[in-house]
Amino acid sequence: MAKMFLSNFILGAADPLIDWELFWSSIGPMVEGGIRNTIPLTLFSFTFGLILALLTALARLSGNKVLSGIARVYVSAIRGTPLLVQLFIVFFGLPDLGITLDPFPSAVIAFSLNVGAYASEIVRASILSVPKGQWEAGYTIGMTYPQTLRRIILPQATRVSIPPLSNSFISLVKDTSLASQILVVELFRKSQEIAARTYDFLQLYITAAILYWIVCFVLSLVQDRIEKKLDRYVAK
């Protein structure tokens, strides 16, 4: 029975589960969609998102009630609404206000705002994890707040934040598939387009899934290397 399944469906005898011809003709466009859209979308959104996260975290940590209030509302609004809805608001909703953006920039804006809110909590916790004495040591050698933050606190906070931020990054890679819904021709949308023509849904979507998996696997290897590098100054 198992043998029959193997020969008939997997290796492709009667009604092959893997259509190799389709595989080779579909993987090219999907990888292309990944390289042209999924990866740039991830990188831009994560970069802007991190900047936003740092500013939001600093606003939350500042004694300023107005700034920290704004930051709180922003984080709450983004965390309390679905990412897909946020994408739709930017792409389909903003034109009602006369702001019409292309799919790609719309996606970058929505994903950056999303990453910014979630990562701000990671950044805030990481900054708080650095002992208060480190701030004081910076101040006593005459450093200003920005100098102490940049040279003393953030390098230490970075080490703490790498594992959770890697999670955010890997989530983002996968979340970019939602951009297919606002016409960004990224990896998943390519697979949808081909599936709509060929009706080979299972094969195409599994191929897409495996491509995402490969990217995320490589990223987790990168994470390991960064963690090892940053651990050099920590007692083991």
Place this chain on the structure above:
Amino acid sequence: MQIQVQNLHKSFGELNVLRGIDLEVPKGNVVAIIGPSGSGKTTFLRCLNALEMPNQGLFEFSDGFSLDFSKYPKKNEILKLRRKSGMVFQSYNLFPHKTALENVMEGPVIVQKLNKEEVRARAVSLLEKVGLGEKMDLYPHQLSGGQQQRVGIARALAIEPELMLFDEPTSALDPELVGEVLSVMKELAREGQTMVVVTHELKFAEDVADHVMFIDGGVVVEQGPPKEILKAPKEARTKQFLDRVLNPS
């Protein structure tokens, strides 16, 4: 006077920790501050560096710089005050992501924007002075407590402060490591470094200090030359404290 402080007050909410403390430190003098825990002595030292912001108090330095805390000081005044003094912490607070040498170079390079090569040469000689010339490329976690504290002293000295502040610098150390830190401090005193030291080491205070202040309940209870305060105190509270420190059981 290297520094003169008048009528320093500090409260945390309802709690008045410091209630009018005066301090005068002549150039090259060592002032030791002793007192029971909770007396406010550490808070007082931290106020000298504006790590705690005094609610009131007038600071005057020998070069004419003065700071009146009855109104909240400006940022650049606080920076100026901090650059006049170097702080050594009980828990060292070295930068763990920087080597001993980088710890010492950080202030002069980043704050004073001095030439990196010249700073390096001076940082190396400072580390040699505290006996750590061999260890300068190690990270803090690779050093013993006593070695870390000596790096802490070198880091504070690197900005060439007029005044060195020590906050119980040996309290976190294993007993056998206390001596190496105290001997560095004695050497500094001999060289004429102006110092204010909060300490439990009465022997050190007796040997090195020019002046001893006993603080309790946020006020100076008694002060004077170490021999008077430590050997023949007048106030009952001072006697009681010394008795408890000298005869712990």
